[in-house]
Amino acid sequence: MPETRKLSYGEAANAALRRALEERPEVLLYGEDVGVPGGVFGVSKGLRKQFGDRVFDTPISESAILGSAVGAAMFGRRPVVEIMWTDFFLVALDQVVNQAANVRYVSEGRLTAPLTIRTQQGTAPGSCAQHSQSLEAFFLHTPGIRVCMPVTAQDAYDLLLSAIGCDDPVVVIENRTLYHGAKQEVSLGGPVAPIGGLRTRRTGTTATVVTWGALSLQTVAAAETLAQEGHDVEVLETPWLDPFPWDEVLASVARTGRLVVAHEANRTGGFGAEVLARVAEAGIALAAPPRRVAVPDLRLPAAPGLAAAVVPGADQIAAAVRQLVAAG
Amino acid sequence: MTESETGTGAMLRDLRDVWRIRLLEEKVRDLRLGGDIVGSVHLCIGQEAGPVGACSVLEPADALFATYRGHGWALARGVPAAAILAELLGRATGVNGGRGGSAHFTAPEYGFHGENSIVGAGAPLALGAALAGRFDGTGRVALCVFGDGAMNQGAVHESMNFAAAFDLPVVFVCENNEYSELTPIRDMVRNDVLADRARAYGMLGERIDGNDPAVVRDRVGDAVQSAREGGGPVLLELMTARLVGHYIGDAEQYRQPGELERLAENEPVTRLQAALRAAAVPESDIAAAHDDAAHEIEAAAREAAAAPLADAEAVRRHVHA
Numbered sequence: 048m049p050e051t052r053k054l055s056y057g058e059a060a061n062a063a064l065r066r067a068l069e070e071r072p073e074v075l076l077y078g079e080d081v082g083v084p085g086g087v088f089g090v091s092k093g094l095r096k097q098f099g100d101r102v103f104d105t106p107i108s109e110s111a112i113l114g115s116a117v118g119a120a121m122f123g124r125r126p127v128v129e130i131m132w133t134d135f136f137l138v139a140l141d142q143v144v145n146q147a148a149n150v151r152y153v154s155e156g157r158l159t160a161p162l163t164i165r166t167q168q169g170t171a172p173g174s175c176a177q178h179s180q181s182l183e184a185f186f187l188h189t190p191g192i193r194v195c196m197p198v199t200a201q202d203a204y205d206l207l208l209s210a211i212g213c214d215d216p217v218v219v220i221e222n223r224t225l226y227h228g229a230k231q232e233v234s235l236g237g238p239v240a241p242i243g244g245l246r247t248r249r250t251g252t253t254a255t256v257v258t259w260g261a262l263s264l265q266t267v268a269a270a271e272t273l274a275q276e277g278h279d280v281e282v283l284e285t286p287w288l289d290p291f292p293w294d295e296v297l298a299s300v301a302r303t304g305r306l307v308v309a310h311e312a313n314r315t316g317g318f319g320a321e322v323l324a325r326v327a328e329a330g331i332a333l334a335a336p337p338r339r340v341a342v343p344d345l346r347l348p349a350a351p352g353l354a355a356a357v358v359p360g361a362d363q364i365a366a367a368v369r370q371l372v373a374a375g
Numbered sequence: 376m377t378e379s380e381t382g383t384g385a386m387l388r389d390l391r392d393v394w395r396i397r398l399l400e401e402k403v404r405d406l407r408l409g410g411d412i413v414g415s416v417h418l419c420i421g422q423e424a425g426p427v428g429a430c431s432v433l434e435p436a437d438a439l440f441a442t443y444r445g446h447g448w449a450l451a452r453g454v455p456a457a458a459i460l461a462e463l464l465g466r467a468t469g470v471n472g473g474r475g476g477s478a479h480f481t482a483p484e485y486g487f488h489g490e491n492s493i494v495g496a497g498a499p500l501a502l503g504a505a506l507a508g509r510f511d512g513t514g515r516v517a518l519c520v521f522g523d524g525a526m527n528q529g530a531v532h533e534s535m536n537f538a539a540a541f542d543l544p545v546v547f548v549c550e551n552n553e554y555s556e557l558t559p560i561r562d563m564v565r566n567d568v569l570a571d572r573a574r575a576y577g578m579l580g581e582r583i584d585g586n587d588p589a590v591v592r593d594r595v596g597d598a599v600q601s602a603r604e605g606g607g608p609v610l611l612e613l614m615t616a617r618l619v620g621h622y623i624g625d626a627e628q629y630r631q632p633g634e635l636e637r638l639a640e641n642e643p644v645t646r647l648q649a650a651l652r653a654a655a656v657p658e659s660d661i662a663a664a665h666d667d668a669a670h671e672i673e674a675a676a677r678e679a680a681a682a683p684l685a686d687a688e689a690v691r692r693h694v695h696a
């Protein structure tokens with residue numbers, strides 16, 4: 048029976064985990080500080096108490112966490128494991144890229160690895176270069192791994208449940224700056240959607256802005272400013288990056304003839320490059336050269352003043368759209 | 376116990392099973408040198424006693440994770456020789472329809488949960504198989520095989536500690552063939568008794584004769600039983616040797632003078648045959664152990680070679696659900 052409650056993003060993720068543990072006895076939830084402490088961001092609070100041994104703490108051993116989740120998933124469990132910071136994936140990426148992604152393919156579907164890996168990423172004031180990267184492109188470059196980036200509290204609930212229901216490995220990349228934000232209305236208990244889809248934040252005809260992750264909110268703010276200037280921008284937010292809604296994105300770009308992609312990851316090799324490439328390959332005629340709004344190719348500095356100089360926000364997104372409009 | 380379970384009966388069966396692996400690997404070598412099999416191939420010639428002894432004590436529901444040097448483990452676990460050869464030959468009838476190849480095939484229906492081409496990477500997977508067993512009530516034991524070199528990989532250490540901390544039923548089998556590719560393990564560790572490391576994780580560790588199937592059966596059997604009964608993980612260091620290169624084409628310049636001759640005296644076929652002769656087993660029985668295996672492998676090779684190549688039409692399938 049669906050009900051609506053006011054929850055923060057972190058509380059919504061907690062509600063999704065609770066529901067998954069309730070509805071699916073094969074779900075296990077574990078990771079560093081996930082069990083008794085309830086997660087360093089409080090996302091798994093109360094779950095150990097409610098579900099006992101299915102929720103537990105692990106050693107600080109990312110390879111063992113990820114690899115054991117792959118192995119347990121091969122044997123009928125549906126593990127939901129946490130990598131506390133996306134940056135910590137790097138000590139154990141083998142278990143994602145060489146192990147999880149290959150299970151179904153090499154066995155021709157006789158083995159599967161339905162695991163969910165929760166992590167969080169993004170810049171936040173004072174975070175050092177090893178705690179502020181946006182690494183979604185690593186996983187998007189790995190066929191076999193599904194990827195999503197929840198932005199709203201409803202996303203935090205819905206996407207996590209879709210991920211847990213998915214029969215493939217899914218990386219759910221949350222954002223720590225959102226965990227403890229304002230409470231939002233979240234509909235709980237409804238049907239779990241299959242993975243995929245997009246959210247049209249705003250329709251428009253001047254330009255298409257494609258965005259995901261934390262920059263989604265900045266893009267919406269930029270679009271409001273631009274609307275006051277008379278530019279109606281179509282904002283396509285893609286919480287699911289794999290599968291990616293290519294048809295919808297290409298159709299929108301074909302309609303508006305202008306494209307900006309905004310993400311918090313570094314520019315070179317970022318997924319924005321892929322979006323531009325697909326538009327080019329599709330032969331879509333553009334009124335002006337497409338633009339990427341991204342973190343320039345450098346390491347992220349810790350000092351807030353330095354980070355602010357390189358992490359894009361609403362101003363940079365709005366400026367990019369204005370340039371496109373001015374160009375033709 | 377009857378004569379067939381112990382003594383010369385068991386030895387004859389072990390000899391046949393060792394020959395099955397030996398002859399499979401020799402067939403693979405021939406096919407690789409002849410160009411029918413392409414790509415990197417790692418043979419386990421000389422190391423057959425490990426898989427023969429260990430697989431004989433595993434239950435069907437147990438999980439087995441091996442390495443790229445895994446043909447022998449797969450065969451001992453029950454994967455048909457024809458399906459293995461077909462896989463290496465890129466045939467449609469290969470265990471994975473050609474997707475795995477020599478170094479990365481998997482056959483879960485036989486309790487063979489895969490080779491792995493990443494050194495040490497099977498250990499976390501085995502951990503997960505054991506963890507799943509805790510919740511599904513199967514009492515599954517996970518046996519994880521890796522080499523001496525893998526003992527220096529982080530994933531293996533993480534897994535040993537994790538398994539020990541949670542008393543998970545994982546039997547870690549380290550096949551110490553004294554080399555990691557071209558480098559002697561003794562040059563890469565200060566204490567070359569690798570089993571000693573188990574103590575640091577609070578689990579049992581034992582170095583054993585890895586070239587005697589009966590010893591392997593006994594020690595792995597105890598480890599599996601103890602793990603199944605809740606005693607937690609065990610590390611067994613099987614002392615063995617590969618009689619061939621790390622891969623086909625390895626020039627083996629790292630060998631010492633007389634090394635291969637010395638190893639030849641201690642390899643499983645030589646030892647089993649000598650023991651059988653000492654027990655006055657008839658030569659015809661000893662020959663039959665070889666001939667039965669040869670018959671099987673030759674038939675498997677013919678079957679594999681006759682199979683159609685894997686169909687490229689299907690190459691995009693099974694990326695996702």
Ligand SMILES: Cc1ncc(C[n+]2csc(CCOP(=O)(O)OP(=O)(O)O)c2C)c(N)n1
Pocket residue numbers: 442444492493494521522523524525526550552554555556621
């Ligand atoms: C992570 C990783 N590093 C390096 C390699 C290359 N490599 C393949 S086999 C091997 C040696 C492994 O030696 P050992 O663990 O003793 O196993 P053996 O080959 O002797 O059975 C190396 C370094 C690899 N496959 N994976």
Ligand SMILES: [Mg+2]
Pocket residue numbers: 522523524550551552553554555556
């Ligand atoms: Mg070795």
